[in-house]
Amino acid sequence: MCTSIVEIVGANGAGKGSDGWFDLTHSVVSYDHPHHALLEEAITIDFVNAALGPAARVAVELTLESAKELSAALIKAIAAAEIEERGRLRGT
Amino acid sequence: MAYEGMLAESISIIGHKGEPISAYVARPLGAGPFPGMVLIHHAPGWDEWYREATRKFAHHGYAAISHNLYHRAGDGKADDVAAKVRAEGGVPDDQVVGDTEGAVQWLRGQPWLNGKVAVLGTCSGGRHTFLYACKTNSINAACDLWGGRVVMSKEELNPKQPVAPIEHTKDLSCPLLGLFGNEDRAPTPEQVDQHEAELKKHGKQYEFHRYDGAGHGFFYYDRPMYRIEQALDGWKKVFTFLQKHMAV
Numbered sequence: 001m002c003t004s005i006v007e008i009v010g011a012n013g014a015g016k017g018s019d020g021w022f023d024l025t026h027s028v029v030s031y032d033h034p035h036h037a038l039l040e041e042a043i044t045i046d047f048v049n050a051a052l053g054p055a056a057r058v059a060v061e062l063t064l065e066s067a068k069e070l071s072a073a074l075i076k077a078i079a080a081a082e083i084e085e086r087g088r089l090r091g092t
Numbered sequence: 093m094a095y096e097g098m099l100a101e102s103i104s105i106i107g108h109k110g111e112p113i114s115a116y117v118a119r120p121l122g123a124g125p126f127p128g129m130v131l132i133h134h135a136p137g138w139d140e141w142y143r144e145a146t147r148k149f150a151h152h153g154y155a156a157i158s159h160n161l162y163h164r165a166g167d168g169k170a171d172d173v174a175a176k177v178r179a180e181g182g183v184p185d186d187q188v189v190g191d192t193e194g195a196v197q198w199l200r201g202q203p204w205l206n207g208k209v210a211v212l213g214t215c216s217g218g219r220h221t222f223l224y225a226c227k228t229n230s231i232n233a234a235c236d237l238w239g240g241r242v243v244m245s246k247e248e249l250n251p252k253q254p255v256a257p258i259e260h261t262k263d264l265s266c267p268l269l270g271l272f273g274n275e276d277r278a279p280t281p282e283q284v285d286q287h288e289a290e291l292k293k294h295g296k297q298y299e300f301h302r303y304d305g306a307g308h309g310f311f312y313y314d315r316p317m318y319r320i321e322q323a324l325d326g327w328k329k330v331f332t333f334l335q336k337h338m339a340v
Contacts, residue, residue: 003278004248007177020326030180033215033309035137036172040307046175054168054176 002040005031015047015058018036034061043067097121098150100143105159105198108190113163115195116143119148124204127338130189130231132193132213132220134309136163137174141312142195152331154338155205159195161188161220182216184252185223192224196231204251208232208338210266212330215240215309218270219257226260233329233337235269238308240278243286261290268298269333271326272308273319299327 013026024047034042042061049056062070099131100118107113129149133142138160149156159181165176177183196209210233214223218239225234241248243257268291270286280289284302286297291298303310303322310319311326 004181006178006181026179028175030126030178032178035136035174039315040309040315044175046179048176048179050176053166053170057175058171059171059175 003032011047013047014023017056017058019055022052022056024048024053031064032075035059037061038065056088094159095209099130100147100150102274103159103198106130106164107159108187109196112301113160113191113194113200114138114157116146116155117129117155117157119155119204120150120200121334122204124155125340126153126155126204127206127340128199128202128209128332129154129334130192130209130211131156132192132217132224133158133161133210134213134215134217135174136215137170137177137184139174141314145196154334155199155202157195157199159191161191161192169316181250182252185254187223188220189227192220193228193230196228200239202232206338206340208340210234210334210338214236214238215251219243220281221258222264222268223257225266226257227262229265230286231266233267233269233334234264235271235333236274237311237326237330238276238279239270240308242279243245243283258287258290262294264291264294264296264298266297267333267337268296269330270300272300272302273308273310273317274302274304275307279306283301299329299333303325305338309333323330 007029009027011027013024014021015024036079045060047058048052067071102116105115106113142158146158148157162173162177167175199209209231211221211231212235214237219238219242221234222236242257274281306319306322307317309317311323
């Protein structure tokens, strides 16, 4: 199956690729043929720097179930981080 | 035993709008004449499987070329380049047709060609193969292997894919072979039915073979979708079809 499921958001941070760390510009999430995971389709997440060429990419390929767990973990960690940040702001 | 040899190398050809693109060529050694084969790679990129498939056709006596539809995305490993192209929404249909015409014309310019050229593609390459066979009169046969999105809803159309390939069926210019898995979701068996009905409506020469127990990409021996019996029969169907339409 060839899907056209692709979501792209800006990313501010750093990723470690095959040539070491690089600054990120985007996170790309898709559901399509994986290159390595032994799945017909996978949630693939690429953290990239669009200006640095195709090799500036940190890639993961996850089952749908793993991707849901990751998504939930992200939401939980972000919520905890925001509580932490609010506490820090109150302390200043 | 007869001597056997093959030349396989990367070259540069003239693609869409005169732009140079890279390509991989494999052909038997000797003066020929050889029938020509153009391979249109799939969405996962201009990868090792396509190198191998190109050499497989050379092993069977064809002069084969696989051109790099993702050349403009830059140098890199096939999966990295494919990921970049995926994020860009794929490559435009017109550009693929132009690049493929470049590969066909490169073959037609070679002294060892027998005058016949076929195109084969898998996955998105199958879709592109059908599209190319409809939009040009340059080839003698076409093989669409599980090409998805030949049938497209209005919502799926976009500036890079402005018209569903099925709309061009009336212009199909050569015999068509189609191989499909009945468990595929793109194309679904219903979409293959639709495509077949359109081919019949316009009196086109085609043969479709549909496999139970197979889904998408059932030739790919390194993926879990591989189905050995269906793949072996499918390859046989490809070579029988080509033999019929590519001999001089």
